[in-house]
Amino acid sequence: MKFLKNKYTQTIVIILVVGGLLFLALSGYLTPVYNMTLNPLLSFQSWLSVRYLSLREFITSPREVTELREQNALLESQVTQLQTELIEMEERLAEADICFALLDFGRTNPEYDYVAATVIGREISPFMQYILIDKGSDDGVLYGMPVVTQQGLVGHVDAAIASAARVKLITDSTSVVNVLLQSADTEAQLVGSLTGDVSLDMIPLEVNVEPGDVVLTSGLGGNYPPNVFVGQVLSVQQRENALFQTATVQPIVDFSSISAVLVIVNFEAVDTTPLIPEE
Amino acid sequence: MILLAHLVCALSLLVAYILQTAVFSQTPMLNGTADLVLLFLAAWSLQDGVENSLLWAGIAGLLISIVSAMPFYAPFFGYLGVVGISKLLQRKVWRAPILAMFIVTLLSSFFQLVFYLIVLQVNGTPISWRESLDAVILPSTLLNLIFALPVYAIVNDIVGRIRPSEVEV
Secondary structure, eight states: GGGGGGGHHHHHHHHHHHHHHHHHHHHHTTHHHHHHHHHHHHHHHHHOOOOOOOHHHHHHHHHHHHHHHHHHHHHHHHHHHHHHHHHHHHHHHHHHHHHHHHHHHHSSSSSOEEEEEEEEOOOOSSSSSSEEEEEGGTTOTTTTTTEEEESEEEEEEEEOSSOOOEEEEEEEETTTEEEEEETTTTEEEEEETTTTOEEEEEETSSOOOOOOOOOOOOOTTTOOEEEEEEEEEEEOOTTTSSSSEEEEESSSSTTTTTEEEEEEOOOOOOOOOGSSSOO | HHHHHHHHHHHHHHHHHHHHHHHHGGGGGEEEEEEHHHHHHHHHHSSSSSHHHHHHHHHHHHEEEHHSOOTTTTHHHHHHHHHHHHHHHHSSSTOOHHHHHHHHHHHHHHHHHHHHHHHHTTTTTTHHHHHHHHIIIIIHHHHHHHHHHHHHHHHHHHHHSSSSSOOOO
């Protein structure tokens, strides 16, 4: 056996043994041997692996659930925060739209100075059509000043305190506005009602009024500036033996959802009460 | 104790007034609106052991007349009438307070709105009775009846908290 001590011989023997084993394995002669040795090993490995994974899952899973719950709570709070921000942004956008619209009205009517105000309430008595705004005499809002929106005429200031004012709407049953029917080029009176509907009165019989005719303030009487858009004629009523014809008007301003207004602060209403003869 | 009751009543009236102008007056049915101040006063005066409800009705009337376009005396007498009706009925229907609340709401709403209508007509406002009945008085009364029960429950709870519980001997 001395020849095995030679390095070259050892190398050759190892190569031959490995080559032989490879040959036998590839030829399928070692399969029973594999089965006898590897199968128990694999079974044990599988058993151990399953137990280990179960143990690891048992140890680590509660942590993950807690972690996931925390992450979920965090994400939910972020979603809530983002939703709140979204709602705030939408509100700001709506306010900005109103401001831009009011600004647009101011640009198209540059001869007037405006004070923008927010509607903060309505008259308690359901018989009357008034709104409360958040600007008062401290902001230059005084009795009689006309109030408009970007769309058209709203009414006039009926009373003012330092930080708030009460506005009488043109829909109030005691409201009378002198108006001009643009297409017919004739003047009439716009009167309010209990139900908030507005109608035209004192239209001469000979005047041809059509539905859709534009109604503007005439400026007559000095209560409102001229040429402020009021609405459009909806229908015309002519009664027999009546001295004047009447018409129903669709106001351009939606008084049920009015949220911001402009007060024309450089318009001085003329008080004609002393000129009216007492009965 | 009395001071606390007055304080609570004043604060509640203020809250009712703010809610009225900011919310209830902006949510009409036809042209009628619920009157939260009226409901509060009616419910308050129906509670056992509550005193000076007429005083608070007067104060509420004055508070409302400051902001309302109505003649100043109209809300004052209107709310006094509400509490007067409430006090009258409290003695007659004392065993069924919720029923009393509904009857008081019905009668006082009618009384107040008709009173307002008469005042406005006297002052020259062109309002017809029929239109007022259809568009304002009936819807307002209906809304008041709808809100009567929750308002009564809230006021009853408030009064129960500020009033010391009676001990049976």
